[in-house]
Amino acid sequence: MNLQDTLLPPHAEMVRAMLERDTAYEGVFFTAVKTTGIFCRPSCTARKPKPENVEFFAHADEAMSAGYRACLRCKPLDAAAIAPDWIQALLKTVDAEPDLRWTDALLLEQGIEPLKLRRWFKQHFGMTFHAYLRTRRLGIALGGIKDGISIDNAAFDSGYESLSGFRDAFVKSFHITPGRAALSEPLLFTRLTTPLGPMLAMAERRGLVLLEFLDRPALTKELEELQQRYGYTVAPGHNAHLQQIETELAEYFAGNLTTFNVPLHMPGSAFAARVWAELQKIPYGETRSYGGIATALGSPGASRAVGLANGQNRLAIVIPCHRVIGADGSLTGYGGGQPRKAFLLRLEKAAVQVSLPLAF
Incomplete structure (x- = not known):
């Protein structure tokens, strides 16, 4: 799939990032040079090709499937296995301070362009950064309810001022009421980057339950089965099993x-x-x-x-x-x-x- 068909930056912006070796786009796309048959990271220090000789790919495996070889200088397969440094730093801060409210102004103070962040999260998580934060807070509340915390405390700990607002958001995210959540098994998920493209990892308290490439055709059916047949309630988050598989x-x-x-x-x-x-x-x-x-x-x-x-x-x-x-x-x-x-x-x-x- 070519990047023109995704929610990634437009062609002109990717050309600019490539020519300027913009490290902010590490992990967002890869450049492939038609005349050499090689694909690179956006920040590759090799001599830049003419824009008309370049095509862009969302993932390294797409470039390989199209017949391109990995650049020996910038090693794009290594780069594909990790999120950009600025994303990693942000996610570590989110884990350390889950109650912090990330406004656009705060993101800019940290040197993060909100639009660029939105695009990265839409590509890699299928939701915006702020939607990810909301769902993650609800996931923490889900785990708390499962462990015996009252619904009132879970709601207020998640930043909701009213129980009705918390309940509506909870049902919208998990398709289950907070009261029924105590009877379900939380299944936490995270997105992992690999040299072969992004993967979805899901784990509960007993172990890793799912590890699949995000473009696997059967993934939707598998997720439905886990929820409907095995009673899982799915939420973004981390646990020891997800950290271990990463x-x-x-x-x-x-x-x-x-x-x-x-x-x-x-x-x-x-x-x-x-x-x-x-x-x-x-x-x-x-x-x-x-x-x-x-x-x-x-x-x-x-x-x-x-x-x-x-x-x-x-x-x-x-x-x-x-x-x-x-x-x-x-x-x-x-x-x-x-x-x-x-x-x-x-x-x-x-x-x-x-x-x-x-x-x-």
């Missing part, structure tokens, strides 16, 4: 982590759970066929059922369904797209080769 993903993409240790919670059928457990047994850097997994489960004729359970996996990369290929060695389907599947397999194969001892 750290472990960064190590994985750096080629330094072969086994994920983040606790998992995987609602699903008994058969799906058996398939997912078998997927976790596939060694890093290796692959298995659907038939091979079916045989390992004692049901050699269940390749199709294995494929269905494989597609129902909500924990991309962590439950390595990307390591399952066709009997003929073809990549076959992958919810995140075959270019990503190929990338993950190449990453693991390269890391294994690097770690092998030299033969004499």
Whole structure:
């Protein structure tokens, strides 16, 4: 998808940012040079191409899918794995001072352009910064109610002066009344940036429940199932599991982590759970066929059922369904797209080769 079709800055502004090496646009878009076949960060110090020879992409994986190679100087794949410094600093402040009211004037005092911030949050979180703050405060209230805090105290702690205003905002965000929230399980979510594009991570107190690429076609259906079938109430926020998967993903993409240790919670059928457990047994850097997994489960004729359970996996990369290929060695389907599947397999194969001892 080209950036002209998104809520990102207009073409002229991206050209300006590229030519001026504007670091404020780090993580917002990538520049790809048609004449060299290379894509870069906006602030790359390499000689700038003519604007007519450049196209822009929202994510690194889109540039790779279009046939571009990562620049060896600015290393855009490394840049894609983290939010810009100014965003990271802002989010740390939000975590440290959740009650702080962020006005446009306060943002400007911190050197942050409100419109630029709005665009970044719309792209990466699907909501404005101020909407994110409101929903986050309500998420904290949701957790408090679940832990036994009275609705009155949760409302006032969230900055609402009236219970009716709090209730209306709560229902609008979570589609459930504060009274019923005490019976539901909060499912906190955050957005993670990776070299293959943004991912949505969701976790509850027992462990990580979902990790998916935001453009996965089945994501909407998966979220509906978690809410309607398993009774989760979804809210933005952080917990230890989300912090752990963010750290472990960064190590994985750096080629330094072969086994994920983040606790998992995987609602699903008994058969799906058996398939997912078998997927976790596939060694890093290796692959298995659907038939091979079916045989390992004692049901050699269940390749199709294995494929269905494989597609129902909500924990991309962590439950390595990307390591399952066709009997003929073809990549076959992958919810995140075959270019990503190929990338993950190449990453693991390269890391294994690097770690092998030299033969004499």
